[in-house]
Amino acid sequence: MDSASGAGPKAMGPGGSGTSLRTEHLLWMRHLIEAGEAGSGARTMMLPGGIVTRRRGRGLETDDIRPFLYGDDVRHIDRNTTARTGRLHVRTFRDERERSVLLVADFRPSMLFGTKRAFRSVAAAEALTLAGWRVAGQGGRVGVFAGTGRETFFHRPGAGDRAMKAVAGRLAAAHAAALAATGIxxxxxxxxxxxxxxxxxxxxxxxxxxxxxxxxxxxxDAVMRDIAHKAAIDVLLVADPFEIETPPGSYPYLSAGGRRETGEVSGRPATRDVDRRLRRLELLGARTLLLDASLPPLDLAGLIEGFDARRR
Incomplete structure (x- = not known):
């Protein structure tokens, strides 16, 4: 159960193995997004008639001042706040008509697990990337924050293909670091x-x-409530088919000490624990979507499209 069965290149796209991520695979996923969406750089203004226009550059309105994170543009360092606090701070800017989405990938050790097509971590990255391509194609800004349990990978929200290329690169690098980590x-x-x-x-x-x-x-719970009070939070709950419905049988596993052992499972009702997690997230103010990690990328694209449509 500590590896996923591979799928062919046609199912996974360039560089897709089910257990690892490559930037090329995540960039290829752009082609799974419906062709009818606006291209990068085209923005639908919030005016009657749906006028489409192009706007260049970043907004001039200061959005926030926050601590400097790796990947931030040093040109946006706020000198006054930095001098006052003794820590680097940066200004962020926005255009009121732009949608900003920060993709958050959980690449902690437990996510490196899968019994069929892909690790849960791989399915998570694919779904986030598909969502990112949708936002970018609609003129929004997309960034990424990936946590491996040992380090984080961040890229501030940006617009268009350039931002998504950076997002794909950060996701692939974070996943490689998660796979390489030992001792956790x-x-x-x-x-x-x-x-x-x-x-x-x-x-x-x-x-x-x-x-x-x-x-x-x-x-x-406290962190989720605080986030939901200040911003919108959507959660893609990634589950392996084994979690959704566990067939009875004898299963090998690795113990906490790294030993190979075998355990008997009598089977359990489908989705009981998964449903409990979904309810918990919804009570804390999140919109949720259940993702089966065994679904191929094309099916994930359909789910993400429907989830995005529910927001409108």
Whole structure:
């Protein structure tokens, strides 16, 4: 159960193996987004008649001043706040008509698991990338915050193909780092990742989180309520088919000490634990979507399209 069965190149796209991520695979996924969407750089203005126009450059209105994160543009360092606090701070800017989405990828050790097509971490990255391409194609701004349990990978929200290329690169690098990490037995709290990501979110933006909700942490509910009070938060709950419906049988597994052992499973009702996690997220103010990690990218694209349409 610690590996996913591979799918052919036609099913996975360039560089897709089910257990690892390549930038080329995530860039290829752009072609799964419906062809009718506006191209990058085309913005539909919020005026009667749906006038389409192009706007260049960034907005001039200051959105926020926050601590400097790796990947921020040094030209936007706020000197006054930096001098006052002794820590680097940057200004962020916005255009009132732009939608900003920060993709949050949970790449902690428990996400590196899969029994069929792909690891949960791979399916999470694919779904986030598909959502990112949709937002970018509609003229929005997209960034990424990926947490491996040991380090984080961040790229501030930007517009168009250039931003999505950076997002794909960060996701691939973060996933490679997660696979290469050793010595981590238990996940650090998910709440810590969400709290850090929320600090990097532009004002009135949306956090789109892909996670299995393993080991959320004691502060998770409080962190989620705080985020939901300030911004929109959507959660893609990623589940392996084994979690959705567990067939009875004898299954090998690795113990906490790294030993190979075998356990008997009598089977359990489908989706019971998954449904409980969905309800918990919804009660905390999040919109949710259940993603089966075994679904091929084309099916994931359809789910993401429907989820995005529900917002409108």
């Amino acid at each position: 037995v238990e996940d650090p709290p998910l709440a810590t990742i969400l709290e850090s990501a929320a600090r990097a979110l532009p004002h009135d933006g949306t956090l789109l989180v892909a996670t299995a909700l393993d080991h959320p942490g004691a502060e998770f």
